[in-house]
Amino acid sequence: MEKFTTLTAPAAVLLRQNIDTDIIVRIERLITLGRKELAPYCFEALRYREDGSDDPAFFLNDPASKGARILLAGRNFGCGSSREGAVWALMCVGIRCVIAPSFGDIFFNNCFQNGVLPIVLDAATIESLADTVRQDPQAQPLTVDLERQQLRLANRAIGFEVDPGRREALLEGLDEIGVTLQREPEIAAFQARDRALRPWIYS
Amino acid sequence: MGGQTLFDKIWAQHVVADLGNGTALLHIDRHIMHDLGGPRGLADIEAKGYRVRNPELVFATPDHAVSSAPDRTEDTNPIGGKFLRELRQQAARTGIRLFDLGQEGQGIVHVVGPEMGISLPGATIVCGDSHTCTHGGLGALAFGIGSSELTHVLATQTLVQRKPRRMRVRFEGAPQPGVTPKDLILFLIGCIGAAAGTGFAVEYAGSAIRALPLEGRLTICNLSIELGAKMGLIAPDDTTYAYLQGRPFAPRDAQWDRAVAFWRTLPGDADATFDVEHEIDVAAVAPQITWGTSPQDVIAIGDRIPDPDKAADPDRRKAMAAALDYMGLQPGEAIEGTKVDWVFIGSCTNSRLSDLRAAAAVARGRKVAAGVNAWVVPGSEIVRREAEREGLHTVFRDAGFEWRQPGCSMCVAANGEQVPPKARSVSTSNRNFVGRQGPLARTHLASPAMAVAAAVTGAIADVRKLGA
Numbered sequence A: 001m002e003k004f005t006t007l008t009a010p011a012a013v014l015l016r017q018n019i020d021t022d023i024i025v026r027i028e029r030l031i032t033l034g035r036k037e038l039a040p041y042c043f044e045a046l047r048y049r050e051d052g053s054d055d056p057a058f059f060l061n062d063p064a065s066k067g068a069r070i071l072l073a074g075r076n077f078g079c080g081s082s083r084e085g086a087v088w089a090l091m092c093v094g095i096r097c098v099i100a101p102s103f104g105d106i107f108f109n110n111c112f113q114n115g116v117l118p119i120v121l122d123a124a125t126i127e128s129l130a131d132t133v134r135q136d137p138q139a140q141p142l143t144v145d146l147e148r149q150q151l152r153l154a155n156r157a158i159g160f161e162v163d164p165g166r167r168e169a170l171l172e173g174l175d176e177i178g179v180t181l182q183r184e185p186e187i188a189a190f191q192a193r194d195r196a197l198r199p200w201i202y203s
Numbered sequence B: 001m002g003g004q005t006l007f008d009k010i011w012a013q014h015v016v017a018d019l020g021n022g023t024a025l026l027h028i029d030r031h032i033m034h035d036l037g038g039p040r041g042l043a044d045i046e047a048k049g050y051r052v053r054n055p056e057l058v059f060a061t062p063d064h065a066v067s068s069a070p071d072r073t074e075d076t077n078p079i080g081g082k083f084l085r086e087l088r089q090q091a092a093r094t095g096i097r098l099f100d101l102g103q104e105g106q107g108i109v110h111v112v113g114p115e116m117g118i119s120l121p122g123a124t125i126v127c128g129d130s131h132t133c134t135h136g137g138l139g140a141l142a143f144g145i146g147s148s149e150l151t152h153v154l155a156t157q158t159l160v161q162r163k164p165r166r167m168r169v170r171f172e173g174a175p176q177p178g179v180t181p182k183d184l185i186l187f188l189i190g191c192i193g194a195a196a197g198t199g200f201a202v203e204y205a206g207s208a209i210r211a212l213p214l215e216g217r218l219t220i221c222n223l224s225i226e227l228g229a230k231m232g233l234i235a236p237d238d239t240t241y242a243y244l245q246g247r248p249f250a251p252r253d254a255q256w257d258r259a260v261a262f263w264r265t266l267p268g269d270a271d272a273t274f275d276v277e278h279e280i281d282v283a284a285v286a287p288q289i290t291w292g293t294s295p296q297d298v299i300a301i302g303d304r305i306p307d308p309d310k311a312a313d314p315d316r317r318k319a320m321a322a323a324l325d326y327m328g329l330q331p332g333e334a335i336e337g338t339k340v341d342w343v344f345i346g347s348c349t350n351s352r353l354s355d356l357r358a359a360a361a362v363a364r365g366r367k368v369a370a371g372v373n374a375w376v377v378p379g380s381e382i383v384r385r386e387a388e389r390e391g392l393h394t395v396f397r398d399a400g401f402e403w404r405q406p407g408c409s410m411c412v413a414a415n416g417e418q419v420p421p422k423a424r425s426v427s428t429s430n431r432n433f434v435g436r437q438g439p440l441a442r443t444h445l446a447s448p449a450m451a452v453a454a455a456v457t458g459a460i461a462d463v464r465k466l467g468a
């Protein structure tokens, strides 16, 4: 997994609520394409008009949001399907951090598995960040400092919470399977105990 | 300290290691794989040099990408054939049990797990699919995972999870005629919203839940994720045990008695408390139909399409307007009578035998309206066989429905079976998202009976008026 320490980049704004993972990337694209080939298909239902031309209002087509690596998003971002391809598609267009008032639970976990940092902040704070960003995303880059658990924009610094274990894994770029397998004796002991208690699970 | 809820008990029974800060390493009892996630996951762990730790706890079946054509072969949808062959190879290599096309056990993962007795009360169950919450209808702790988590489970038989908060929803009272479990759960999502369950494990309780047959409980739990909750569950009881007894993978003989005695200890303690509680008066619920692009965009069949201008929140106003535009609907109009082009009866929400019986009861002696394409896709090979034994396929065919082969089909359109652009579909599935059933497809979610009512009248209709 790619490490995440500190990121300074333009942010993009997409405050619509309940953005589901189907809309981030269609299942068909995940079936036919590799996880690094999704850039043209990220948010395809939103970024293109019916005739296939770019919708200039969408952040991916907006020169002001060029190079955006952070997404300011609405409530329940990433709800719906468990497809991890939603995270891959965001990564393909450069996004490494999503800031929203709440996230779909499965999407939230999937982010950490790929070195993408999901940050929960209250809606009012995100609104105010978005107000600053909108003035000029290029001139107002956002800094996400995972080490200090701090967002910095213009003259403001805002703290954020992140699970300590998740934070460490991101900072170190750890392989979670490798970490868990260090606990193999505990897993084996659990199964031995559990086999006596609930033999029907194992037979 | 209050007592423990059903969820607390199952969680505690599966903690291999407490990782602090509300996070635990949980043992996973059952892992069910489908054709989209399975082959890639198995290839990934091999590439990383890990092995499948407990192949005997993993079960696989093709559902997402296989064709549902009546005369399908594995290559009717060529990509489906490719995934299936990979899944077969990988399953054989690793010793995972696969239920192949035409075999008992093939079908939608969330239909197959319960009906095969693979999914059991008190078990932790995962699958690389968000509707794994379905299995919670048996009193299991079941949830969807992403593909990285899937490889973690394969390699370690565990998962790192943060303990969610606890919500209880009590459904009290008796439903009116024509009101099904699908209507109850859509109604709940309409009341509290598609994000209300985020970060929660939801327990459904109350007299209406206790009175529900097991398959209806699976439908309720299926839509937990549309409430934002990764897990939804219902305390096991005699209905649960009667459903499971004798199923192929359910415990037998002395093991069965031991298991039931254990399961009887799982329901929550009388003094257990929840972080959030909701109550629904079931008698007040009418048949539901969605009008927008989120399952929370739902109204009673007799209601008018809501007006975004009347929404207080500006973001909500914008979202509603965008949804109506996508759906090609006008605010203020009756939803009843809206012309439909497609009807899809299927998916892990509503493709079980009881769903097909309810649909056939309305279809019997009627005809699908001219210009409507209507499909019935049974959820599994077992459902297909049982339905055919009862002659339900003949009822559907006589009425002009297509009777198809088991799989996910048009629910997610991953197998190429799509609702065409701008065509309007009444579907018994669980997601009306933008593009879910195909680019620009317009999906209205409803119960099987309501879907048949739409098929035979050619428009969104109130099944109660058909006098079924």
Ligand code: SF4
Binding pocket: B063, B064, B108, B109, B110, B129, B131, B346, B347, B348, B349, B407, B408, B411, B412, B429, B430
């Ligand atoms: S039927 Fe639909 S919702 Fe259910 S598992 Fe298949 S694709 Fe997912």
